[in-house]
Amino acid sequence: MPTPGDVVAGYVVDTLLGRGGTAQVFLAHKDTQQVALKVLNPRHRNPEDINRLHREFELAQQFSHPRIVTVYECGDDWLAMQALDGGSAKDLVGTDQSWIIPIKLTALQQIAGALDYIHDAQVVHCDVKPSNIMRARSGGAVLTDFGIAQELSFADGPRRPVVQTSLPYAAPEVLRGQPVTAATDQYALACTAVELFDGKPPFTARTAMKLVDLHLNATPWPISYRHKHIPRAFDSIVAKAMAKDPLSRYPTCTEFITLLTHAVT
Incomplete structure (x- = not known):
């Protein structure tokens, strides 16, 4: 190297x-x-x-x-x-100071807009997570790493590609080998939002098999019970974005994050 x-x-x-x-x-x-x-x-x-x-x-x-x-x-x-000089969204994970909450929400809003933009172009990112959200010192979040992104024209074809996603952010449809959609990125964005505010993704486990089972069958634990500054509405909004059925999630990532922002601020 x-x-x-x-x-x-x-x-x-x-x-x-x-x-x-x-x-x-x-x-x-x-x-x-x-x-x-x-x-x-x-x-x-x-x-x-x-x-x-x-x-x-x-x-x-x-x-x-x-x-x-x-x-x-x-x-x-x-x-x-x-080149981006502000680190990644990982640096924002779990920090509870009140001054940083608007920074987290702004980053989520910006990435939601970027995701809706690529979805309109018939592309699914497939690897949304804090480490793939870079930041500039001057402010602003940037979506990176399109290495496993999928074009929707091929995602549901007869030779549908296998998506190699990051398990802590993997939507149930990916784990079932079903086609990816814009809702797949929304699920990962919801996992990312939980990690930014709670310090860890919604599901954690000692083994990959258990983590897969949680994504397929479990309900995310409400983080409002652990954080006084997080309202209960945060949990219900995230729960819809993480619905097991992709069709039950929000129409766009922007709608999801807009509701989340209104709940927290």
Whole structure:
């Protein structure tokens, strides 16, 4: 993997920003342009992961939205994209100070708008979670990582792709192998909202099998019982966004988060 000072496809590596399961992300620059440079780990430079990286680039490239990451160019094992300097929404998780509540709600509102935008373009993100919501120091949240996103035109085809989602945020229909829809992202956004305000996702378990069972069969525990500043309406609004039947969720992510915002403020 590159180290500070190394040059990758003309980009000078400045510092490591973060590590993921398949790649590392570096702050880098080319002339005066600063970018986030995603580089696949050596053991993930295989056809499957390279195709996923290229697909991430191709999908993100078709969007023009202030709350969706801008991608610049892509090589065999690297992707240059918009550099964001405010960390991720993970940094907001579980912080109870009153001054940070509007920041959490604003981030959720912005990501809800981004999700509705891609849904209108017939794309489902399939991996909404705090670590895929980046923030700028100047304010504002940005949706990133379209590596497992699905186009709705293919999501219900005869050779429907298997969605490799993050279990703590996985909608029941994904776990059942059913088609993904815009409501799939809404479920994950609801899990994300719970994590931001409660410090953990709505379902946690010691084993993957138990976690799957909870998503399929359990009702989320009301977090208003643990947090005095959270009204009971928060729980009922989240419960609808996490309905086991996708058709029972809200029509849009924006409607869901708007109701949540009105309940909390």
